[in-house]
Amino acid sequence: MTELRVVDVAEDQLDSVWQVRIRSFGPGGDRDEWKKNALTFMDGRFLGVVDGDELVAAARIWPFEQWWGGRRVPMGGVAGVVVAPEYRGRGVGSLMMRAVLQRCVDKGYPLTALYPATTVLYRHLGYEFAGHRxxxxxxxxxxxxxxxxxxxxxxxxxxxxxxxxxxxxxxxxxxxxxxxxxxxxxxxxxxxxxxxxxxxxxxxxxxxxxxxxxxxxxxxxxxxxxxxxxxxxxxxxxxxxxxxxxxxxxxxxxxxxxxxxxxxxxxxxxxxRWMLRLVDAPAAIATRGFPDGVVLEADLRIDDPELPANTGDWHLSVAGGSGRLTPADPTSEALRVGPRGLAALYAGTPLAALRAAGLVTGGAADADSVLNAVFGGPTPYMLDYF
Ligand SMILES: CC(C)(COP(=O)(O)OP(=O)(O)OC[C@H]1O[C@@H](n2cnc3c(N)ncnc32)[C@H](O)[C@@H]1OP(=O)(O)O)[C@@H](O)C(=O)NCCC(=O)NCCS
Structure with missing residues (x-):
């Protein structure tokens, strides 16, 4: 094994991606149709890992928008995550998904989502369950x-x-x-x-x-x-x-x-079930809708080891159906979350469940019910698999 490198998948590597896909998802599907569709991802939304000249893993990013609280939020939908069998279990999937997250930053998606075949890989990188199909x-x-x-x-x-x-x-x-x-x-x-x-x-x-x-x-x-x-x-x-x-x-x-x-x-x-991750926390808050008539002022401490721009002390203000996340001074009353807790909170998971799962700690004593009202609303759902 030479040094593994993340690359943008090129057209002449698509046959190799197809081979890894068959080994990963089983036979079936129309190869020509798949290739035609794959070409539309060649603007920086198709990533792979190579060992020397050999392509050994791939993933692509759909340029979606997603409704949140009745407003449209750009979202990178991660699909077709595959690692060749002989390269599994040694961090290749994680290496590639880190690059995928960074690419979502570069492309300006405040959110990313995916349907997990296994949660472990994605939870390590900060994704958490957010809704159902x-x-x-x-x-x-x-x-x-x-x-x-x-x-x-x-x-x-x-x-x-x-x-x-x-x-x-x-x-x-x-x-x-x-x-x-x-x-x-x-x-x-x-x-x-x-x-x-x-x-x-x-x-x-x-x-x-x-x-x-x-x-x-x-x-x-x-x-x-x-x-x-x-x-x-x-x-x-x-x-x-x-x-x-x-x-x-x-x-x-x-x-x-x-x-x-x-x-x-x-x-x-x-x-x-599908999983969500906030890529750009302030943008994800600013673009989504919130229930009218709910007002919140709360301090938040986010620790995001993968995307350090999210890490820090923040103030969350919600009023008039809109929200803002602005840098703030540290306070002892801040609600403490990592990326998984933040994603699940964003999707309206009740605070009691987040605390019971250890995804949220701290926070002002009386703030949980207001946070539930702010992030709650109709159950998040998707109609489509991708
Ligand atoms: C799932 C897949 C992409 C993982 O790739 P990989 O290179 O083996 O992943 P990594 O080595 O980076 O593993 C990252 C973490 O996920 C865990 N993991 C990987 N595959 C797993 C599985 N099938 N079940 C449970 N955990 C798994 C690893 O143990 C590791 O966790 P750890 O650091 O706590 O030990 C690869 O097995 C694959 O291509 N599978 C077939 C296709 C598929 O299921 N794709 C996912 C579609 S959403």
């Missing part, structure tokens, strides 16, 4: 009868509707103060809409995108700004009830469909 199963027949077909008109949507869909989703996430859902680059939305295996329908204040999945229908996203639209769009999917008995749906646990469908979702709800 839920897949519920409804009876198609229940959905079919939600509308009598005489109400809201829906029309077929296509590639040219990408901006409209992004706008409709944005309106709803702002209104609902959503935390967690991703905003994908428009080119990705366009490619889903032109894929003949996806079916998209749009109404005045909502849309649905769904497809077939192992004999069931599967809703990737359904946005509705009114009861009528919710009924019309779910019923459009449910109209497939003669063939599909079940409709799988990616949606949050508080989605209106849980209140509309006659039968509750199947007990076998599928849940994936």
């Amino acid at each position: 839920y897949k519920f199963a409804f009876q198609a027949a229940d959905l079919r009868t939600l509308s009598d077909g005489k109400g809201t008109a829906v029309r077929k949507a296509g590639r040219g509707d990408a901006d409209l869909l992004l706008e409709l989703a944005g309106k709803e996430h702002q209104a609902r103060r959503s935390s967690g859902p991703l905003i994908w680059p428009r080119t990705e939305v366009e490619s889903w809409l032109e894929d003949e295996d996806n079916f998209a329908y749009v109404a005045d204040d909502g849309f649905v995108v769904y497809n077939w999945s192992d004999g069931d229908l599967a809703v990737d996203e359904l946005i509705s700004g009114s009861e009528q639209t919710a009924r019309a769009l779910w019923a459009t999917v449910g109209s497939g009830a003669s063939i599909a008995k079940t409709v799988q749906a990616y949606c949050p646990p508080f989605d209106p469909i849980h209140l509309l469908a006659e039968h509750e979702a199947d007990g076998d709800t599928r849940i994936n």
Whole structure:
């Protein structure tokens, strides 16, 4: 083994990355499609580790935005983290992930998130669980009868509707103060809409995108700004009830469909957890939304061994739905957090849970309930895996 180096993956290394991926995730997928997509990460968002000339690890960063408290926060979504089997267990994954974190700093993402296959590697670097991805199963027949077909008109949507869909989703996430859902680059939305295996329908204040999945229908996203639209769009999917008995749906646990469908979702709800990390703590606080009417003045001591710019004594002010984190003098009343505690706090984990897990210590005696109110809100969720 010569000296291991972190590099930006080049086009002629993509075949090597593909080989490491097969060894890591198993066979499957379309190599040409994957390569075409991989090329879009070549602007500094595809990192690898080489041993001499041999590529032995890779990871890439999606240029997402993520809703937090109803506002958009740029977020680097880390995906495809792979290390060749013969190089595992000797710090290669950690070396690469440190470079990925630094690249998120360089690219100006206040946040980074990922779906962990193992938590250990990511926790060492300051990521912590922040939200879920839920897949519920409804009876198609229940959905079919939600509308009598005489109400809201829906029309077929296509590639040219990408901006409209992004706008409709944005309106709803702002209104609902959503935390967690991703905003994908428009080119990705366009490619889903032109894929003949996806079916998209749009109404005045909502849309649905769904497809077939192992004999069931599967809703990737359904946005509705009114009861009528919710009924019309779910019923459009449910109209497939003669063939599909079940409709799988990616949606949050508080989605209106849980209140509309006659039968509750199947007990076998599928849940994936995702992890979050604050890359730039002041920017992450300044860009997200907070609940209106909640006011907080609190001192915070952050110790972040990986990203020292976050380390220090800070003052957190929240008022009028916005927050600010500014450098401050040390105080004995400061709430003490590391990067994992900070990520979980940002995502609304109750202070009692953070204290019980040892992720938070100190703080003013009466501040926990206000911190819960400030960072709480609708449960963070994502609809998509990446
Ligand atoms: C997961 C993976 C990227 C780790 O790479 P690696 O080079 O072995 O990681 P490191 O040697 O830097 O290990 C970092 C820490 O994670 C731990 N770790 C690594 N793999 C682990 C696993 N499968 N289970 C539990 N802990 C693991 C190590 O023990 C180490 O912790 P320690 O310092 O406390 O001992 C690699 O095993 C891999 O490619 N796996 C297959 C694909 C995959 O699962 N990718 C992750 C997708 S999110």
